[in-house]
Amino acid sequence: MGVLLLVGTRKGLFLIRGDDERRSFEVEGPLLPGWEVKHAIADPRDGSLYACANSWVYGGTVQRSTDMGKTWVRSEGLGLPEDSELKLASTWHLEPGHASQPGTLWLGGEPGVLFRTDDSGASWQVNEALLGHATRDRWSPGAGGLITHSITLDRDDPQLLWIGISAAGVFRSEDGGGSWQPRNQGTEACFFPEDRFPELGQCVHKVLAHPGRPGRLWQQNHCGVYRSDDGGDSWEALHQNGLPSEFGFGIALDPADPDTAFVVPEEGAENRVTCDGRLGIYRTTDAGESWELIVAEEPAWAAVLREGMSFDAEAVYVGAQSGHLYALRHGEVVRATEHLPPILSVEAAPLQ
Amino acid sequence: MAVVLLPGLLATESGGQKRFEVEATTVGEALCALPVGDLVLDEHGELRSLVHVYVDGERTLDLAASVSATTQIRIVAAIAGG
Numbered sequence: 001m002g003v004l005l006l007v008g009t010r011k012g013l014f015l016i017r018g019d020d021e022r023r024s025f026e027v028e029g030p031l032l033p034g035w036e037v038k039h040a041i042a043d044p045r046d047g048s049l050y051a052c053a054n055s056w057v058y059g060g061t062v063q064r065s066t067d068m069g070k071t072w073v074r075s076e077g078l079g080l081p082e083d084s085e086l087k088l089a090s091t092w093h094l095e096p097g098h099a100s101q102p103g104t105l106w107l108g109g110e111p112g113v114l115f116r117t118d119d120s121g122a123s124w125q126v127n128e129a130l131l132g133h134a135t136r137d138r139w140s141p142g143a144g145g146l147i148t149h150s151i152t153l154d155r156d157d158p159q160l161l162w163i164g165i166s167a168a169g170v171f172r173s174e175d176g177g178g179s180w181q182p183r184n185q186g187t188e189a190c191f192f193p194e195d196r197f198p199e200l201g202q203c204v205h206k207v208l209a210h211p212g213r214p215g216r217l218w219q220q221n222h223c224g225v226y227r228s229d230d231g232g233d234s235w236e237a238l239h240q241n242g243l244p245s246e247f248g249f250g251i252a253l254d255p256a257d258p259d260t261a262f263v264v265p266e267e268g269a270e271n272r273v274t275c276d277g278r279l280g281i282y283r284t285t286d287a288g289e290s291w292e293l294i295v296a297e298e299p300a301w302a303a304v305l306r307e308g309m310s311f312d313a314e315a316v317y318v319g320a321q322s323g324h325l326y327a328l329r330h331g332e333v334v335r336a337t338e339h340l341p342p343i344l345s346v347e348a349a350p351l352q
Numbered sequence: 353m354a355v356v357l358l359p360g361l362l363a364t365e366s367g368g369q370k371r372f373e374v375e376a377t378t379v380g381e382a383l384c385a386l387p388v389g390d391l392v393l394d395e396h397g398e399l400r401s402l403v404h405v406y407v408d409g410e411r412t413l414d415l416a417a418s419v420s421a422t423t424q425i426r427i428v429a430a431i432a433g434g
Binding site for chain 1: 360361362364365388390391392394395396400402403429430
């Protein structure tokens with residue numbers, strides 16, 4: 001089966017269709033011209049497209065298309081209650097709800113907020129437990145703002161999910177978002193002068209639950225790459241096992257193998273480009289005990305953002321702010337396209 | 353009643369329509385009455401900081417300003433971005 005890649009850019013959304021072998025790609029777009037698309041998905045339950053479409057002028061929106069991007073409908077009433085004294089600054093990440101909950105989706109945004117819809121985006125309800133979280137005054141914005149950028153669901157239990165907020169850390173809910181507990185034990189906040197392993201305040205860049213092994217989470221953090229085998233109760237550092245840097249943004253997985261993961265290390269927080277003058281994708285197949293370098297491009301000083309990596313059963317996809325998009329399949333890298341506007345997000349879906 | 357003129361992206365979000373006649377007695381009511389009112393005003397009803405509103409050629413921040421049937425309101429997006 002081919003792949004549909006939804007590529008969000010600074011200048012709209014592109015749909016890129018790849019063949020079965022991931023060797024040939026066709027580009028359609030830009031859709032939603034004039035909007036900065038921080039993330040877009042194809043809902044596997046009904047095929048609808050959803051986009052976090054943002055504007056410097058007009059704020060953050062969610063747009064839905066039921067005709068593969070020909071027309072879009074903007075969600076109404078998306079915002080924060082006045083008594084919160086907060087305003088929605090931008091929309092960052094969309095996540096389809098559990099397979100047993102058609103019409104349900106989650107939305108992360110700035111400033112560190114979460115929404116849920118149960119009517120396919122016609123209306124959104126803010127998550128009050130996160131909005132009023134007792135630790136909110138200890139959260140600090142990262143370079144992208146105080147953003148809820150990761151939302152990842154347990155395969156089996158619709159009440160169990162994790163979110164990542166920069167820079168507040170990973171939070172877990174066991175009651176469908178009714179309450180949230182920090183889950184950062186073992187992850188470092190290397191930018192703090194003293195207590196470097198606090199309860200929260202870590203700068204998680206992306207957290208993903210493996211779809212095939214309940215309880216296994218992978219995390220690319222500002223200060224390292226981590227794996228958890230107990231649903232986030234504890235984390236093990238993996239970045240001293242052959243990675244050139246602890247810093248990076250995205251992480252991709254192999255749905256068939258919970259021990260495999262892919263990262264794109266960058267030099268560090270003060271120089272956010274890929275290491276060693278090349279776009280290197282590092283792969284582990286032993287749960288992070290060791291990492292293998294796969295060179296996608298050289299020379300290159302690329303910058304891959306937190307939503308800039310995606311995967312399916314066949315390949316891993318990496319989009320850079322240079323506008324280059326790569327597909328990595330069986331250790332071979334194909335340049336899928338180039339000269340797109342700066343790529344903010346990549347999401348893979350089956351090509352229907 | 354007032355006439356409201358929209359810039360390109362707001363017109364696209366309004367189904368391609370650039371000119372609206374809306375029932376309103378104030379600038380704020382006129383903006384709220386637009387199908388893109390949520391893009392012009394934030395969730396607390398305040399004018400977004402990079403949206404500029406001109407009433408009969410004069411820029412205003414006063415959403416309570418009165419409008420009449422002959423009032424023309426033009427929305428202009430501030431120069432921003434890259």
